Amino acid sequence: MNNPNIINPTVYIELKEKIIDDKIILYADIPESSVVHRYKNKIFIRNDKSDIDVTNNNKIVSDLYHSKDTTYTENKIYPYLKINDLRKDLIQKVKKLAKLNNEQNDWAELDDKQFLKRTSLYRQDFVTGEQGVTLAGILFFALMNKLHQLFLLLNLI
Numbered sequence: 001m002n003n004p005n006i007i008n009p010t011v012y013i014e015l016k017e018k019i020i021d022d023k024i025i026l027y028a029d030i031p032e033s034s035v036v037h038r039y040k041n042k043i044f045i046r047n048d049k050s051d052i053d054v055t056n057n058n059k060i061v062s063d064l065y066h067s068k069d070t071t072y073t074e075n076k077i078y079p080y081l082k083i084n085d086l087r088k089d090l091i092q093k094v095k096k097l098a099k100l101n102n103e104q105n106d107w108a109e110l111d112d113k114q115f116l117k118r119t120s121l122y123r124q125d126f127v128t129g130e131q132g133v134t135l136a137g138i139l140f141f142a143l144m145n146k147l148h149q150l151f152l153l154l155n156l157i
Contacts, residue, residue, distance in 0.1 A: 002105050008038045009120045012102075034075055035120045036064055065126065074136035077123055078150070081133050083112055086141040091115060094140075 002010050013028045036043060043061055044051040054060040068075065095107040095115060107115050116122035121137030124130070138150060 002102065004118060006040060008041075009035060009118055011037065034068060035123075036061075036068055074134060074139075075120075075123065076135045077125055077130050077132045078135065078138060079130050079132035081138060081142070081146060081150075083116065083122070083133065085143055085146045086112070086116075086133065086137070087143055088112065090141050 002012070004010055011033065013030060015026050015028050018025045018027060038055075042053050042055045043064070045054050045060065045064065046052075054064070091112050095110070098105040099108045107118065110118060113122060116133065116137055120134070121140065122131070122133050138147065142150070
């Protein structure tokens with residue numbers, strides 16, 4: 001699930017083992033995501049027990065993106081906050097920890113912007129064309145003074 005050519009954006013999924021009838025069964029809990037994921041560059045929706053390819057249905061894809069954007073506030077883009085306003089040391093630490101946790105993880109090889117895009121912490125709104133760091137990216141990696149400014153702007157302090 002760490003290969004962007006298969007699942008994009010990538011998602012971390014941990015396989016778990018369960019023994020049933022003396023057989024090892026591997027399973028994974030797949031949480032609902034705040035972003036639209038592509039599988040082999042196609043977009044699917046789940047309908048009961050089937051997966052439907054909606055890649056070429058502009059209305060359904062648009063509605064899907066819209067529902068994700070309005071449901072998850074961490075997707076809000078702050079275009080005036082730049083990557084230079086983020087803590088590079090924390091970004092590097094996350095990349096290293098991901099590599100230690102999974103040797104196949106390639107985040108360490110990405111530059112900061114590629115890493116943020118891969119993890120959906122830097123996005124482009126395809127309706128407005130606006131692009132930038134998301135609220136989630138800011139909460140994870142913003143320099144303290146930028147975080148303070150955002151909290152003031154949002155009337156959180």
